[in-house]
Amino acid sequence: MISNWQQTLNILLVEDDKVDVMNVKRAFRQNNINNPLFIASNGVEALGMLKENYPVVPKPRIILLDINMPKMNGIEFLKTIRDNDELKNTSVFILTTSNDDRDKIEAHNLKVAGYILKPISYEKFLHTVATLQSYWQLIEIPD
C-alpha cells in the first residue's frame, strides 16, 4: 500500500555516478520507499526539471544532491535554487563523498536540511536511507 506522503512527495536525485544512482534506487526499493524518484545527472539538468518550462509535476519537495558533478556542481546548483523564490524552500539533503570542511560549511550556509557522507558499505547506506525515510515521514515539508 502506498501511503499519502509517498503518493504526493516527488524526490529528485541529482547524481552523475551511475552506480550511486543504482545505490539509491535499490536502497529505496529495499526500504519500501515508493515515492516517485526523478534523476538528473548534474545541476543544469536538475534546474531544467524544476523550472517552469520543463517541470516535474508536482515539483520535487525533497532533493538528494551530490556535490562533485560536471557542468554545474552541487554547491552552484544549491546557490541557484536558494536565489529562486519558487524553489528556495525545497528541502535539500547533500549526499556526497566529500568530507571537506569547506563543502560542509558552504552547504550549511545555504541551508541544507542535512549533509550526509555516502557510507562505504551498502548495508550502512540502507540504514542511512531508512533513517532518512523516518525523518521525512516525521517532518512537515512546505509546498
Place this chain on the structure above:
Amino acid sequence: MSTNNPIDAESEKSINDEFIYRIVHDLKAPIRGVQNLVQWIKEDFDSGDQQAILTNIELLDYTTKRIHLMMDALKLYAELDNMDDPKEDFNPLINIGHIISFHLKGKQMKHEITGDLNTVVLPTKKLIICLREIVKNAIKFNTNRHPQLAVRVLQSNQSITFHVKDNGPGIPDYIKDQIFNFFTSTEPKEGVEFIGAGLAIAHKAAKVAQGVLEINSNSTGTEVKLIWPTE
C-alpha cells in the same frame, strides 16, 4: 623536488598532502561501486533476477576498467619525475602528425601543422606525452559540427613552441581554475575514457622539463601554448 627553505618545504608538503587526499577521495568512489555491485550480484543471484545480474556485471566491468585507467594515469604521473628521457630526433610534422592520426580514430576533423618543421634533437619522451594529452583533449572534446585543429610550431635557439588551437566549445568557466587537477573532468563519472587526468599529466611533464604550459579558452575554442626547452 627537494628544497632547503623550511617555508617552501612546508607549503610543498601541504600541496602533496592535499593531492594525496584528493586522489584517495576520487579513487574511493569507483572502489565503493565495485563493492556494492558485488553485493547486488549476490542478492540478485539469490532472487534469480537475471536481467539485474547482467546489468550489474556490465557496470562492474566498466567500473574496474575505469579504476585501471585511473591507476595507469597515476603511475605515469609519478614516473614523470625520474623518467629516462634520452635525446632523439623530433620532427614536428611526423611526430605530431602521428599523434593526431592515432587519436582521430575515424573522426572527421580538418587539421594542419605549420611553422618551423625542421627536425631537432632533444629529449622526446616527456614532450610526446605532453603533446599527446593536449592533442587528445583538443580532438575528444571538440563537438563543433566542423571540428578543426591547427598546430603551429616555432623554433628558437633555446626552445620550441607549440600553439595547439581548436574550435571546440572551450573550457567551462566553473572548471578553469581546476583543469590541471587530477581526475577533474567536464564529463560525468560514467565514462571509461574521460577520467580527467590528461591535462594534469601534460602540466607536470612540462614542469619537470622546465617548460611552460598555458591555456586560453573561451566559447569559440581553446589555444594551448607549450614552450619546451631544447637546451
